[in-house]
Amino acid sequence: MVDDSAVGVTGEPFTLDIERGKIREFARATGSANPDYLTAEDPVIPPTFLTTAFFWQTGESDPWQAVAMDQRKGLHAEQEFVFHGPPPRAGDRLTGRSRIESVTRKEGRSGTLTFAVMVTEFRDETGRHVATARLTGVETAVTGTQRSGGAGQPAAQSQGQGGAEAEVTA
Numbered sequence: 001m002v003d004d005s006a007v008g009v010t011g012e013p014f015t016l017d018i019e020r021g022k023i024r025e026f027a028r029a030t031g032s033a034n035p036d037y038l039t040a041e042d043p044v045i046p047p048t049f050l051t052t053a054f055f056w057q058t059g060e061s062d063p064w065q066a067v068a069m070d071q072r073k074g075l076h077a078e079q080e081f082v083f084h085g086p087p088p089r090a091g092d093r094l095t096g097r098s099r100i101e102s103v104t105r106k107e108g109r110s111g112t113l114t115f116a117v118m119v120t121e122f123r124d125e126t127g128r129h130v131a132t133a134r135l136t137g138v139e140t141a142v143t144g145t146q147r148s149g150g151a152g153q154p155a156a157q158s159q160g161q162g163g164a165e166a167e168v169t170a
Contacts, residue, residue, distance in 0.1 A: 002103055002114040002139050006066035010099040014061040016053055016122070018045060020090035026052065044087045050133050051079065053096050053120060063100050067116045069139045077115065078136040084129050094122045094130065101134075111141025 020042070026049050027037035037043050088094060098120040106113050115138050122131040 001068070001070065002116055003066065003068040004103050006063070006068070006100045006116070007103055008100065009063040009066040011057065011061040011063040011097060013095050013097045014053070014056050014058075016050075016056045016094045016096055018049075018088050018090055018092040018094065022052070023049065023090055042089045042091055044089050047081055047083075047087070048079070050081055050120075050122065050131055053122075053133070056096070057098065061096075061098070063098050064116075064118055064135075064137075067100060067103070067118075067137070069114075069116060069137055073139045073142065075138045075140065076135070077138040078134075080134040082132045082134075084131065088122075088124070088130055093125055096120050096122045108141070113141070114139040 023043045023045055024038055027034065027046055030046065030048070032038070032046060034046075037046055098118055101117040101119045102115075103117075104115045106115070115136055118135045118137075120133040120135075121129060122133070124130050
């Protein structure tokens with residue numbers, strides 16, 4: 001069960017080095033043929049590249065642990081990236097810091113849905129705020145096996161917040 005006291009928990013800063021090879025690997029993994037990512041000497045990052053910050057966050061820099069979401073009931077509901085100027089490029093070093101922004105609940109068809117939002121701010125070496133990432137996770141009232149319907153039962157249709165189809169921002 002999601003812990004409401006996680007709201008406001010802030011992780012320690014972490015460093016994210018933007019590397020040309022990692023930009024190329026990410027672009028290829030996501031099916032991009034954009035030469036700005038694949039062949040440029042100092043490529044800009046693809047819009048969703050900052051999701052790789054999860055590989056750089058560990059222990060004290062990851063406040064998501066405080067949410068205590070039951071992963072058997074957890075879903076990645078939404079991801080948003082906002083750039084506050086030109087996107088970072090290969091060779092940039094960013095410092096990220098994440099905090100739990102909110103925990104909210106809504107009633108769904110199968111029970112209570114609990115939404116947790118984590119915001120990560122990224123700053124460059126001068127301290128300029130270059131990007132914000134917002135992750136929304138949801139804990140459902142039932143586990144994944146219960147959602148899939150069990151033996152001989154049809155799977156439940158996936159719904160977003162408030163019962164409407166979820167909009168994917170990323």
